[in-house]
Amino acid sequence: MSEMHAETVPFVRETMLPPAPPPIREAGxxxxxxxxxxxxxxxxxxxLLGIAIIWFIVSHFWPWFxxxxxxxxxxxxxxxIIARTWGxxxxxxxxxxxxxxxxxYMFGFYPPELYWRPLLAFGLLMVALAPILFSESRIIRRIVLIVSATATLILALALGIPTPALILAATAMIGAIAVAERQPTRxxxxxxxxxxxxxxxxxxxxxxxxxxxxxxxGLGALAWVVVARLLPLLAAAAAIIVALVWWIGFxxxxxEDLQNLLPLAITPVASDQFGGFLLAITIGIAGIALSLPMGIMLAxxxxxxxxxxKSLSVMFIEFIRGVPLISLLFVASLLLNYFLPPGTNFDIILRVIIMVTLFAAAYMAEVIRGGLAALPKGQYEAADALGLDYWKAQRLIxxxxxxxxxxxxxxxTFIGMFKDTTLVTFVGLFDPLKGISDFVRANFAWKGIYWEPFIFVGAIFFIICFSMSRYSMFLERRLARDHR
Amino acid sequence: MKKSLFLGSVAAVTLSAGVGMADTLADVKARGELICGVNTGLVGFAAPDANGNWAGFDIAVCKAVAASVLGDPSKVKYVPTTGQTRFTALSSGEVDLLARNSTWTFSRDTDLKLDFVAVNYYDGQGFMVPKDLGVTSAKELDGATICIQTGTTTELNLADYFKANNMSYQPVNIDSNAEGEQQYMAGACDAYTTDASGLAATRAAFANPENHVILPEIISKEPLGPAVRQGDDLWADIVRWSFYALVAAEEYGVTSKNIDELVKSSQNPEVQRLLGVTDDLGAMIGLDKEWAKRAIQASGNYGEIFAANIGEQTPIGLARGLNAQWTQGGLMYAPPFR
Incomplete structure (x- = not known):
């Protein structure tokens, strides 16, 4: 029976078929x-349309490039040369x-033998920013510090930095890296x-x-400490008054007196010698650093x-947002001259920085106000319930x-402001995009050149703005506490 | 020019008295530096080189004034001014002297409270067209598209000219010279119009200058000259006569090369007075005897400056034309030094 049975049992597969690859249309x-x-x-x-457009652009652009x-x-x-080489x-x-x-394009009319100074200022800026921007990650901070220190020192050497300054700079950089490794808050x-x-x-x-x-x-802080013991309410006012009196009066x-006693000076450089990216970055960094706290206060x-x-803040914000930046710059460069006593030398870059800061701060205030409005009311109530006063509640919660x-x-807002720094060309400052290009073209040797400076300047702007944008995404990821 | 007119009027109204009374000569001497308002960059007239040293036809005027007042043509601080900021920079006292290819017009001289002291270049507006267009006269441009810089007197001149000749045109507005060249080369307009000196420089910089022609018609008068604030007559005199010293020097054959020799040997009484050998003309304008000699030494006489910056030997290749000496059929005519 078993024999017979065996012949009638239908086919039973004992091994699995190997999985077939998906059809070619459904893979890879x-x-x-x-x-x-x-x-x-x-x-x-x-x-197809997109590919055609890209092909059109590249095929026209590539030979030129x-x-x-x-x-x-x-x-x-x-x-x-082009005619000789390529026909x-x-x-x-x-x-x-x-x-x-x-x-x-980089430094404007800054004296060439002093190029190392803006470079060093930029390198030290990176060192100063590292503990703020990368406060949470030791590894990233280390990489940023070491890379910027090395790059700064090598470039400074290439630009002919005097040896004492190089030794000082190197010491400062190495010291900063050492401090950052042990106590970043220092x-x-x-x-x-x-x-x-x-x-x-x-x-x-x-x-x-x-x-x-x-x-x-320092004196202001001292005044604060002394007066706070006697009259806590007047401490802030006393600190501000002391600081201002010292600043303006003495x-x-x-x-000057100390300079006569112990001369500690380096070659002065006037504001009109600034130009190019040095000018754009100086105005941009100062504007960014000042407009954020000011924007928070306004919000x-x-x-x-x-x-x-409230009404002062609303008036300020709405006025500044309602006026084009160029008109503010014209006010800074031209109209102010009539109101100041003749002979006053109010630095043009400082005037522009003030206007750009005010402008960015108004936008910043509205952006931050949006953030404040997005917080659920429970957060404010929780802060109150904990018994925190106004400033502590704002600061901590x-x-x-x-x-x-x-x-x-x-x-x-930062990126927009940084790009807006090119508008200073309208008040006769040499911004990298138009100011420098204009006088470069005014030399007969380069008259008729058009796209190359734009591409060069645009590329550098892109690198800076793209880095800022990437950093903001990095920060968002790092601070994402709720949706992990 | 509307904006500058407005700002200029604000200037005039707010502080005309205060600034007008100022003693610019004393200020400049005390400062030890002449502050000269110049163009942010114009081929042949004002441009810094790769090392940041300014040179050009307008720059030479600044140097001559600095040489006669301060004794050193290098003691000049150049303040680049844009079309919008130039007149306010002058009337607010930011610059002592404006040598920035500015057209001398009635309203600028009177309403803006400026003083144009002389004309250092007689310019005029012209047209450039591609040779293929087959146009030989501006009268044939009826219906043409024309690239034109906005906010300048050239825009108004163009409208006037076409209206006067009962023709029509299609303007293509551009912002700067560089953009205009680009549009013109790309064929966005049939003709490009700006000052003739600018056209010549633009054409010379083309890859194929022979394919473009500058039409013979000059449709406007553009006397370009240095300007100072109204009300400081002594300073205006100094700038005016420092410039005329250059013109007179060319007329009498005084060059930067032979000047030292002529001081000793020249028998021409006019040259002797000009160079301070006889008479003390400098004392009449608060300067020393050799003021004019130094002005001429700074970058040569008017002819030398012209030849070095924009003349026929340079790539820009401008002919003297109206800017020749009056003895050569031009308009350069220095009043007598007496």
Whole structure:
């Protein structure tokens, strides 16, 4: 029976079939293409159209770019080289203009032998920013510090930094890295001192000037401590008055006297020698650093219950947002001259920085107000329930959350402001985009050059703005506490 | 020019008295530096080189004034001014002297409270067209598209000219010279119009200059000259006569090369007075005897400056034309030094 049975039992598969590969249309790149680019007739047409446009642009642009000339003394020579190498009628880019004038695009009319100073100021800025921007990650901070220190020192050496300054700079950089490894919060002291150091490096002159301004802060703090014991209510007012009196009345003379006693000065550089990216970055960094705290204060003031504070803040914000930046710059450069007593020398870069800061702060205030409005009411009530006073509640509960929400908007404002620095060309300052290019073209050797400077300047702007944007995304990821 | 007119009027109204009374000569001497308002960059007239040293036809005027007042042509601080900021920079006292290819017009001289002291270049507006267009006269441009810089007197001149000749045109507005060249080369307009000196420089910088022609018609008068604030007559005199010293020097054959020799040997009484050998003309304008000699030494006489910056030997290749000496059929005519 078993025999018979065995012959009638139907076929039983004892091993599994090996899995077949998916059909070629449903795997790998083909699948991706089908799903994303050719999923239907509309998508297919759009894709083909897109490819055609890209091909059109690249095929026109590429030969011009591929025929770039980097070594020539004039546009005419560039044309000659292109015609010789690629035949008559070939088009080509003449980047030789960048090669000859890159230093003016970077530094404007800053004295060439002092180029190391802005560079050092920039490198130290990175050191000062590292503990603020990368406070949570030791590894990233280490990488940023080491890379910027090495790059700064090597470039400074290439730009001919004097040996004593090089030794000082190297010591400072290595010291900063060592401090950052052990006690990163200590590095914040350097960040607080950096504005004075940066200004001194950029504009030069006597070290006593910035030191005396610093002293006014110190005296103000001292006044605060002393008066706070006797009359707590007047402490803030006393601190501000003491600081201002010292600053306006005595700081200048004290700096002069000390300079006579112990000369500590480097070659001064006037504001009109600034230009190019040095100018854009100086205005941009100062504007960013000043507009954020000012924007926060304005946003808080606008949400305040106090009528006067609120209406002043609303008026300021709405006025500044309602006026184009260019008109504010014209006011800064032209109209102010009529109101100030004749002979007053109110630095043009300082005037522009003030206007740009006010402008960015108004936008910043609205961005942060959006963040404040997005917080659930329970957060405010929780802060009250904990018995925190107004400032503690803002500092510990409200602002950390509101600022986190506002990060994309804040960074957008920063990026917009940095790009707006090119508008200073209208008040006769040499911004990298138009100001420098205009006078480079005014030299007959480079007259007729058009796209190359734009591409060069645009590329640098892109690098800076893209880094800011990437940093903001990094920060958002790092601060995302709730949706993990 | 509307904006500058407005700002200029604000200037004039607010502080005309205060600034007008100022003693610019004393200020400049005390400062040890002449502050000269110049163009942010114009081929042949004002441009810094790769090392940041300014040079050009307008720059030479600044140097001559600095040389006669301060004794050193290098003691000049150049303040680049835009079309919008130039007149306010002058009337607010930010600059002592404006040498920035500015057209001398009635309203600028009177309403804006400026003083144009002389004309250092007689310019005029012209047209450039591609040769292929087959146009030989501006009268044939009826219906043409024309690239034109907005906010300048050239825009108004163009409208006037076409209206006067009963023709129509299509303007293509551009912001700067560089953009204009780009549009013109790309064929966005049939003709490009700006000052003739600018056209010549633009054409010379083209890859194929022979394919473009500058039409013979000059449709406007553009006397370009240095300007100072109204009300400081001594300073205006100094700038005026420092410039005329250069013009007179060319007329009498005094060059930067032979000047030292002529001081000793020249028998021409006019040259002797100009160079301070006889008479003390400098004392009449608060300067020393050799003021004019130093002005001429700064970058040569008017002819030398012209030849070095924009003349026929340079790539820009401008002919003297109206800017020749009056003895050569031009308009350069220095009043007598007496």
């Amino acid at each position: 790149a083909v699948r991706w293409l089908r799903q994303n680019l050719f999923s239907g007739p509309v998508n297919t047409i759009l894709t 591929a025929h770039s000339v980097w070594r020539a003394d004039s546009l005419a020579q560039c044309r000659e 008559e009628g070939a088009s080509g880019a003449c980047f030789a203009v960048i090669r000859e004038r890159w230093h003016q 590095l914040l002291i350097f960040s607080a001192l950096y504005p004075f150091l940066g200004v001194w490096l950029l504009w030069g002159g006597s070290l006593w000037g910035p030191l005396m301004v610093l002293a006014s802060f 700081a200048g003379r004290a700096a 808080l003031a606008r949400r305040s219950d106090m009528f006067l504070v 409200i602002l950390p959350q509101a600022l986190k929400i506002s990060i994309p908007g804040i960074v957008s």
